[in-house]
Structures are given as C-alpha cells and as structure tokens.
Amino acid sequence: MRLALVGFGVVAQAFTKIIAERRQEILKRHGLNPRIVAVIDQGGYTVNPKGLVLERLLQDKASKSTVTEEQFKNHDLQAKISLVKEIEADVVVETTPTNLKDGQPGLSYLEKALAGKKHVITTNKGPLALSLPALMELAEYNGVELRFSGTVGGGTPILEFGKRCLVSDKLLSATGILNGTTNFILTRMEKDGMIFDEALAKAQKLGYAEADPSLDIDGFDTACKTVIIANWLFNRRVTLRDIKITGIRNVDLKQVKDANTKGRAVKLLGIVDSALKVEPKEVSRDDPLCVEDTLNAVKFQTEYAGEEIIIGRGAGGMETASAVLRDLIAIRERMAEEIMA
C-alpha cells in the first residue's frame, strides 16, 4: 500500500519507526506492506514511487530537520497541496500541527487528498473540529475513507470502541476525560494540594503541557475531541462553533478540596447528550470514570447495556502512531474488498 505522509513530526516519525521495525509482522498478521512513497514537510517534499527508505527518512529528519533533498526544496504551500492530490498513493496520512483558527494548512491538505480520491488518515484535530461534517461528506462522495482514531484517546481505541462495540445498541450519551494535561493538573491539585499555577508549571516541566498551554487548559482540546465524538458516534453534524466551552483556568484549590471532602473529584469533562459542552464537573471517586493523572476515560450510556467505560493513555507519539496503523489496517480491509469485488 502506497502512503504519502503530510507532516513529519513526532507522530509521523513514530509511525515510520513502527513500520520500519515491525515490517515482517505487519505483513504476516495483516497482509499489509506499507510503502511510504512521499513525505511532505516544512522544508519541501521527497518522493519515490518504489518507496522511500524509512531509516534514511528518520536520519535526515534528525540531522537536517527536514527530509527534503536539495532539489525538492519547496516552500510553496500551494505546490505541496496540489502534490497531495496528484501523487500516486492510496492513503494520505496527515499529521500537520493543529490550528483551531482556520484549520490550515491541514484542512486544505485533507480536502485535496479527498478530492484526489485518496483514503485519508489524520491525527490533526483542527480541521476535524472546524469542518468534520463537510470532510465526511467529501470522503463519502469520493468513495474513500476518512479516519482519525488517533485524534481521540491517542492509542486507546475510543472511537472504534464506540462504533464497533455499541453497534447493536443505542448510544444515549458520552462523558469523557479527554485531555491528559488538564487531568494531570487537577489530580496534582487534589493530591498534592498545589495551586493551579504550581500544577501547571509541573505539567510543563514534565513535558505534558505546551509552553502556551491555552489549547489544553481553556478546554479547546477537549472540545475538539467532543465534537469528533458527536459527529462520529452520534451523527451530530456539529463543529467547534456549536459547543459551549469552559476550561479549568478558574478552578481553585478550595473547589477541589470541597469536592474531595464529599468523596468527589473535579474533572474537565466533554459531554455529548442533549447538549454539547465542555466544563469542569465533580465526579464521584467511586465512578470508574474518575481516572487520575494523564489517563483518559470515556463513559458511554447506552439504552440496553447501560454504562460502559473505556480507559487508557490518551496521548504520546507512539500511542498516536499505533492509532494511525490501526486506521491503515481498516482502510486496507476496505481496499481489499473493493479490489476483489
């Protein structure tokens, strides 16, 4: 299977490492022989229809911070975006950085890839949060898959769990702790008695939070994931503009301690029920949803089976890369069916 990687950051490199190290196993277990035929990064692009040498890609990125060879240096974004449409590849893996203002450049890459009838895997929440209904329609219209399981729960298959396991039941609501950074901060406030700023500083020191932590602590990351869950599992055609967001910036130590004395913990929750919102709420300590530190958890309320909960690590390069591979295997199954049909 021929892949074009758009963006070659932490996730794409981790993904490349996985397929380089586990090539034989992936081939044997899944009948999948992934060949990366193109990589587009900030420096330009590199292309080889027979498949690029993975070790070389990783080395180049480490030593030169781009995979681009001298002759393919190209900073013209439009040229790179057209390349995605025209290149001979089966799947485009888009992992450019999240941008919640207008979703660019990821959104343009995704639209062109779909228009070029390529299956798409993305780990980029920006375009999805802003434009998922439109992208899903484009994918369906062009007869290709749009997969993004790495955007929610990292390596934990939250979206698949919802889609596959609950297929016979009716989903009533979903409530999730979807952001590891904020959960870490709230957990440390509760356990160590840190004030918000101290806990944030610790999260930053450990590399859990960005230098500009707004995306996490103001609830936008959680909101993106909630929007994706609403679209994918609840068929709600919504975007980031339709969700009410409250972050944890104003959660103080007193609020956390008060909850604690009642056997509860304050958690930043993404909620899909009749409403669509992100807000800090108290959760009973006995509720399995009440996970600590960087863990994620989602509780699904279903009509017949009642409550079901999935818990796992929510982020990380390798974790998200494994989600990309999971999507790739799903796409491969569909392609095999179509080729043999």
Place this chain on the structure above:
Amino acid sequence: MRVVMKFGGSSVADGAKISHVAELVKKHLHGNQVVLVSSAMDGMTDHLIELAEMGLKGKESQVKDEIEKIRKRHSEAAESAIPVEAFRHGALSTVSTLLYDLERALNGISILRELSPRSKDYVLSFGERLLVPILRGALQARGVTSRDFSGGEAGIVSDENFGDARPLMNVTRMQVQKRLTPLLEEGIIPVIAGFTAVTQHGDIVTLGRGGSDNTATILGACLDADEVWIWTDVDGIMTADPKVVKNAKVIPQLSYAEASEMTVFGAKAMHPRALEPIIEPHIPVRIKNTFSPSAEGTLIGVDQQVSSGSVAKAVARVSDVGIVSVGGTGMVGLPGTAGRVFEVLGKQGVNILMISQSVSESNITMVVRRNSIQKAVNALEIGLLSKGEVKEVSYEDDVSIVALIGSAMRGTPGVAARVFKAIADAGINVIMIAQGSSELNISFAVNEKDGVEAVRALHDEFKLGS
C-alpha cells in the same frame, strides 16, 4: 494496379522530404491508381498533446506561442515543397483556416479547463489534417491532380470510442467507395489524413493504436486495393534490432501472423490492429524505405503469398518490462488463485505480457510493462496478501523478454532445445519461459543486462544474418 501508399511522420518531416515524397509518388503513377495516406510531421502528435495539456492548465499565451511555431513549421514546409505560387497559396490558406480552428478549440479547453477524450481527439486530428494540403500542393505543383481529405471526409466512419476508435467497416466501405472511386477513375490522387475518422454524428475521432497505418489498410480493404505500401524510414522489418546485431538483415517475406507477432515485440513494423482489415481479403502489405525506394523491403501476406523460409525469422527483445511474482504454499491446489490474480491486475488496467506458473502451483510469475510494476505489486498486495493464500508478492524491474519468431517453428522438433542451448552456451540465466501452443514464438525472460547478448546468441544460432 490499385495501391494505397502511406507515408510515416519521418517521411514528411520537412519541405525537402515532402518534395521527395511527391516525386516518389509521381514515379509510381504510370498504370497505377494511387491513394495516399499521410501521417503528421514527425513529432506533431506529441506536440499537440502538450498543447492540449497546456490548454488544460489555462496557459493561453503559451498556447498561442506554440501555435505560431506550428504555423512556421508548416509554412516553411509549404514554401519549400510547393514551387508553384497558386498551389502554395491554396495550401497555406487551408493551413491557416485549420490553425484558426485549432486555436479556438484550445481556447475553449483553457476556458473550461476540461479535456475530454473527444476534445483531445479533435486537437490531435490537426497533425495529419495540416499536412495533407501541403502534400496535395506538392503533387499539384508537379503536375499531379490531387485532392486532400480528412479521414472523415474520405468516408471513414467509426464507433465513438474516442482515442481508440474502430471503423464501422461496412458503412466505411460504402462511403469510401462513393467518394474516392470516381476520383481514382479520373486519375485524381486522393491524399488522406491518416489517424482520423468521424463518428456517425460527424465528431472527429482518432484511430488510436495502429494510427495512420490503420487508415491505409482500411482504405485498402474498402477500395479492394491490390497492395498497401507502408513507406517508412527503414528498409523493412529486420531479423533483429540492427543497433544490437551488426549483421541483422531485412526479412524479405513474412506472414500476417508473424508480422503481428513481431509488432507485439516492438519491432518497427505494423500494429496488429492495422493488419486486421486486410487479412481476410488477403491484401499484401509492403514495408518500404522512403529514402531508399529501390530496396526491396518486406512483403507481408498470407502463408501462400510468402515463402516460409527458415525455421525462425527474427529475434526480438522487449526491454522496458519487469517481473511480478505471486507466491505462497496456500496457492497449491486452490482453484481460482490465478483467476483472482489476473482479475486484480485487469481491474487496475495492468497489461500482462507473459505468464508462467509452476506445476506445483506455488508461484505465478508475470511479465508486465516496467511503468506498471508498482501499480501491479500494490494491487496484488492489497487484494491477496490478507487472504493467506498468497504469502509474498515480489518484483524485479531489470528484465528483458527475448523472443524467437517464425511460423515454421510449428511442428519442427528441437527448436526449443537449440534456443536454450545457445542461451546456456552464452552463459545467460533464463528467468522464465513461455511458449503458446500456436508455436509462433518462443519467449523467455532474462536479466536486462543479458538481453542484448541473448538476442545475438539466437541470431547466430539460427543463422538469421546469413
């Protein structure tokens, strides 16, 4: 004798050559009725494809520049080939009208940013259509009465498969006879733009594979011609590529089947599609050299018309190919695996040139064109690897096919033994072998680096150069 003569692109590449063609035709007129078919000037078809693509990208000013280049090339040819002012003027005014139409079509393409197979055919048709008024002028300036036609004007009507149309032979026969026979009887030479035809609705199409040769044989069949002559820039069909084998020589006679076989192997000859119309009426074809007209050339006809000669007639080589192998013990005894393999490739539009399967059934090896190897491997992996019956899909892209061709091999024992002994003696490893039950050829694949040596070894073994 009624003869259809077709001149290839290199025979009409410039004014001097067009003059030469006109003189050559004039020499053959005595006692003969001649119909001329011409290709476009060398390189024109590619040039027009580029132009269409420029149009598609909306590069209008570039398109304009290129049209001026085309105008210049044809004007220069007319200046040099048509020494009589009135005839030259006539030709140039036709060229001018055609270029105006071409420019309008390209503008349309660039405004709409759309190039359908139908519009592409329309654009491509100009190569031949621009040439025929000049050839006609060159003949008239030499005192030969002549008229020029596009394929459609001459009466060739085809299906609507744009880009690769096939003639509706009975409609075409009726139209062509109605339009051309009276001219021939009056001694007027029709000059027809090859490669082009029209649909029943009057839309211009191209005949695709076989091209102008096809126009010549269609006309030959429709006009009950005695012979079709294909004028080109080589002395005839050779026993091997003369660039590879020093003592390669022209094959004097070939059967239709042998000639078809040769073309498949890339010999500079006729496409099987082009031979089709004349096989049943048994109209012989001569391949002749425009620039060495006294050379005898190659005669293609039915077995009775051509002598069978030696066991083998030619050695051919196809070098832009590779091998794709599908393997796995799961395939053994499992019906339908081969069917699935070919189905997957067929759906991807991958053409298979050669197939072999071992009797153990654990491996199927196919030769495909080099530019479709990656597509083939990818589709086979996606389609078949997961099912477990196929364990491995592999490929080699540095392969050549070598084939020994000749209908007299049929029923002659020991040919294969001689072939493979000669190859073994040359120290060459054979990767795969195929021979159809028609026994018209024995083909095998070798490493690309050994291809040339294998051709020489067989050429020597079967004494084709002597």
